[in-house]
Amino acid sequence: MAQQQAPPPPGYQPAHQTVVVTTPGYAQPLIFREGPVNMSCPFCQAQIVTTTTYVTGTLAWLICGILILLGFWLGCCLIPFCLNGCKDVVHTCPNCRQQVGKFSRM
Numbered sequence: 559m560a561q562q563q564a565p566p567p568p569g570y571q572p573a574h575q576t577v578v579v580t581t582p583g584y585a586q587p588l589i590f591r592e593g594p595v596n597m598s599c600p601f602c603q604a605q606i607v608t609t610t611t612y613v614t615g616t617l618a619w620l621i622c623g624i625l626i627l628l629g630f631w632l633g634c635c636l637i638p639f640c641l642n643g644c645k646d647v648v649h650t651c652p653n654c655r656q657q658v659g660k661f662s663r664m
């Protein structure tokens with residue numbers, strides 16, 4: 559459901575002039591975190607809330623390696639792969655399924 563702002567009726571006069579300041583390069587760098595992000599998709603231009611998917615990232619591999627070095631064999635080194643807290647988060651657009659961003663823990 560797209561939320562659309564109703565355009566003002568014809569002949570509508572604003573009480574006072576609103577100055578819209580458009581600063582060049584305003585495009586704030588979007589910071590992706592673990593949670594879904596409200597943004598406009600660069601691919602389909604839709605206003606979306608990103609879908610997040612956990613993927614095994616560098617940190618999980620690193621912890622796995624450390625656990626192996628510490629002697630935690632027997633599957634313990636697989637723990638990082640089960641913990642979402644060790645994984646990277648990929649943000650995808652629910653509309654066009656494109657990857658719009660990624661949160662990396664490294």
Ligand SMILES: [Zn+2]
Pocket residue numbers: 599600601602603604651652653654655656
């Ligand atoms: Zn999209």
